[in-house]
Amino acid sequence: MGAATAIAITFIALRLRQAGLKALIGGTAGMLVGGVLGLIFISVLNQGAQFFRVAVPLMAGYIGLVVGISKSDSLRLDVLGLAADGSPGVAEKVLDTSVIIDGRVADIAEAGFLDGNLIVPQFVLHELQLVADSSDSAKRNRGRRGLDVVQRLRSMPLVHLEVSGQDFPEIREVDLKLIEFAKLHHAKIVTNDFNLNKLAQVQGVEVLNINELANAVKPVVLPGEAMRVFILKEGKEYNQGVAYLDDGTMVVVDNARRLISKTVDITVTSVLQTTAGKMIFGKYDERQQPSGEHRAAAGHLSTGQSAGG
DSSP: HHHHHHHHHHHHHHHHHHOOHHHHHHHHHHHHHHHHHHHHHHHOOOOOOOOOOHHHHHHHHHHHHHHHHHOOOOOGGGGGGGOTTTTBBBEEEEEEEEHHHHHHHHHHHTOOOOSEEEEEEEEHHHHHHHHHSSHHHHOOOOOOOHHHHHHHHHHHOEEEEEEOOOOTTOOOOOOHHHHHHHHHTTTTEEOHHHHHHHHHHHHTTOOHHHHHHHHHSSSSOOOOEEEEEEEEEEESSTTTEEEEEETTEEEEEEEEGGGOOOOOEEEEEEEETTTTTHHHHHHOOOSSSHHHHHHHHHHHHHHHHHOOO
């Protein structure tokens, strides 16, 4: 009996390791219901040998276990806040090195747009430490800023930041480690690295790209609208000027090369969306400017021509 019990326990333990969350919940509920029904049945009869008093509840519990597992597919785990595969309903987010150094993830989390647990693997912290200890001052400052961002996230009351010591020694590249970590934990990767973004998507890992979020929340500009911009420098093409919006969007303006260091009104001609961001093309028309600005631009042009002469 002892040997049989040990074999049965070992078999059950092996099956439990392979069972999904639905099967575990269904089997446990069925076993409890079957066992209770067996006890009620024995108490109602109030007779029978001691063997049956023990065997009937056990048999009823076993039948309930089998029935519960067989019907477990009909369970609704979303009612319990869990996904269909048993992972948390709100997926965990894994932060990579680039997005930590970037720092905007802290502002997004503080604003409440990142829910669930944020995880920073130990190998990411190690890479940050290597950057912070670099002999290059620029890299050293970036690494220290990344460590400051981690500390800031940890101090936020509404953010749960976890540092995981799990590593994959057989994998050398940090990006591949992140992908394997995300697969294992059913997590999403938060990054602004274009290559990691594509590599993770190819392997079926969901990615939250901070750059894509920034592009999505930029103000919508339509052709024909008027804008007021500051011409910062000359463009690559003839008679072009270049301006930048507050969010960093580049604005290329025709007929504005002579208006560098001036604020002018332009008309949007087209908008180009690229993987690197959004570019706005506009045109400066002197006839549409207020009279004062028109005279200032003309005076600037005449002064430049006189100096050239």
